Amino acid sequence: MPRFSANLSMLFKEVDFLDRFEQASRFGFKAVEFLFPYEWKKEELLERLERHGLEVVLHNLPAGKWGAGERGLACLPDRVDEFKEGLGLAIDYATTLQCPRLNCLAGIPPARLSPEAWFESLVSNVRYAAEEAHTSGIMLLVEALNSDDVPGYCLSSSRHMRDLLEAVDHPNVYMQYDIYHMQMMEGNLTRTIAQNVDSIGHMQLADVPGRREPGTGEINFENLFRAIDGTGYNGWIGCEYNPTGTTEESLGWVKKYL
Secondary structure, three states: OOEEEEEOOOOOOOOOHHHHHHHHHHOOOOEEEOOOOOOOOHHHHHHHHHHOOOEEEEEEOOOOOHHHOOOEOOOOHHHHHHHHHHHHHHHHHHHHHOOOEEEEOEOOOOOOOOHHHHHHHHHHHHHHHHHHHHHOOOEEEEEOOOOOOOOOOOOOOHHHHHHHHHHHOOOOEEEEEEHHHHHHHOOOHHHHHHHHHHHEEEEEEOEOOOOEOOOOOOOOHHHHHHHHHHHOOOOEEEEOOOOOOOOHHHHHHHHHHO
């Protein structure tokens, strides 16, 4: 049976971030994830996790100037020092929070960079991050994003992720397979998940269109969850969607799994 984590960057926005841990626990979640924890003290987050009996299963590396549209630094040759500094910060937080996975956002390369140049930087940085994370007992993930929501992002398909993993050639780098993004870009979810399951370290979900909760769009999640179970995948699936109404109103689909 699938195991679901609550993405606190997108769910329970009715309350302040630190109060979302209590909300997640109250509605039956045993695990949480979030985009970026760096605005809060590590000890403060750990206290909330312990108080509410939760584990954190994922967060992202720093992604540059998020508010200005940056979506990662790994593909940028002139930001390597900043990337490595951010990696160190991410590992520090993950170690304190006992978070077993970090997601490395690849980034949006500027038009002046050739594909060869940004890919070389991406491979080098991901390989470095994979080794550093491995030393700390943390799994490194890379994610593809759809080109409608994030134009210019350098990974936009399962094929792109496979190509990167092959080029990096490190045992500690895996896919973060986002069901919403991959339905937007390529469909054939059950097939591509089955083809790549050995390389998938984490999944996330939202329905299409609108990035809303399951049951609001075109994806047959009941069938998809059965197919995922059939692959033997036993990791977490992050609920990373924008609720149509309140978060509580959006949780009907998941109650039987919690």
